[in-house]
Amino acid sequence: MIDREQVLHVARLARLELTDEEVGRMSEELSNVLGHIEKIGELDLAGVAPTTHVVEVSNALRPDVVTPSLPRDIALAAAPAVADGGFLVPSPQADAIDE
């Protein structure tokens, strides 16, 4: 139901790298779970509105007042790499060629 190629495609979307063994197992396990999920297809859901959220709240707004936010040094404290007061990441240039 979900073959190795689809598993690899989804893993790429999810930014996950799977070993060969994981791909096989994932294909089997996801197919099994999806088989159960597809029983939803037995229901007649025509005309039923989807529920995205059980609570009716719309436009939960607070007064637009300036308040202090997390100081920069504290916000950066848990980062693996920082530079010049910001998060440091590798250049995306190399990826542009791979993608």
Added chain:
Amino acid sequence: MSATNTDLTTLTATAAVDAIRSGDCSAREVFDAYRAAAAADDLNAYLWVADDAPSAPSEDAPLAGVPLAVKDLFCTEGVPSQAGSKILEGYRPPYTASVVARLAAAGAPLLGKTNQDEFAMGSSNENSAFGPVLNPWDRTRVPGGSSGGSAAAVAAGSAPWALGTDTGGSIRQPAALCGIVGLKPTYGTVSRFGMIAFASSLDQAGPLTRDVTDAALLLRQMVGQDERDSTSIGFPGEIGRPSAHSLEGIRLGVPEELSGEGLGIDAGVLETFNATLKLAEGLGATVQTCRLPHAPHALAAYYVLAPAEASSNLARYDGVRYGACVEDGGLVGMYTKTRSQGFGREVKRRIMLGTYSLSSGYYEAYYGSAQRVRTKIAEDFAAAFGTFDFVVTPTAPTAAFELGAKTADPMSMYVNDYCTVPMSLAGIPAISIPNGFDGGLPTGFQLAGPAFSENRILDAAFALEQAIGFDASGARRNLG
């Protein structure tokens, strides 16, 4: 030790509050007794234990200084908050979750952080990156999950009470398997700010306690609107102290879809369930079969919606701002290596499932349909509550199972949530109370009501609790 010379950890939280208030013991003595018990925990229930109580005495506060165990996924400033995951190993957040801060202000200081399934994905605690929690009733068995550390700590007496979170049963199922009380409040009554997210439209914090009175006392201080969680709505009125001794006039609906034979619910579990229904009738309740026609499809809808939301929520773990980082030259390589090495098997499985069901070409068939099933389930409950005050079911299909028994087959693990997922999808409150034993292991009785019916649920659960007279001492006798 106190003047009365009792082991303070044998008191319920409410009794401890009363003892502090009447001067029988001090908040410091209660904290120290629990700190010692938590430090001596050998169930792997704790991932971190506080060194000391906060310096400011809180004896005048509503919770009088009785300390609180908190599930790992609640952010606590300066204290490890790892959601049971290697990808957040050692992470110390710069702020505290609203509900934890609220409870600390109400006089419940942080005792420790409890073990859990990674990102709350699991029903056995075997998905923790920090090893499984053992069930205090039988150490060869799981405590349930995902709030398994919280449940085991409360049952074993190393915490007076604990915070957990419930997405599809993660408070109620471990409460059932550990012989304690667990309550999932109405979605939105408790702020989710600072709770490390799994599935945002379902996640809700709630109490795990030794009895119903403790659950009410803790919940009373938890509820409230929070401007930092735009989905929080607070609770109309206050949570009171439950006191009902009768169920006169109460109509209990027993959904055949969630309590019948041939559904995989163990005979021993059905036996305690039916015995509790008899007790309820003896207390004056009427018990009748009801229908929740779409409940058999709840699990399928849940395993689309929750992983879909998780795949989006967990996109943030990329090695940039916090947590683990594995370098690989490029940026995408760093994301990929970090996530592949940081997430455990079940989390990867759910991310894959969620990404798949949201992907182009499958979205409507899976995600769209699941959202429509969710609507039908909410309608089923609304219809049932037109006739019945509460819907009651066994909490979990089995008592605590052996470690490793269900890890090989994801589907066999997922069906643990069969009876608890429908309420989560409908956003309604539900409690699990211990109601007997199956082969020497506790079973749970679930009572669900309409949104904001917490006070009525607690009252009914209290009346049942008194009639059941569950003996919880077995979980403490086994302490090493």
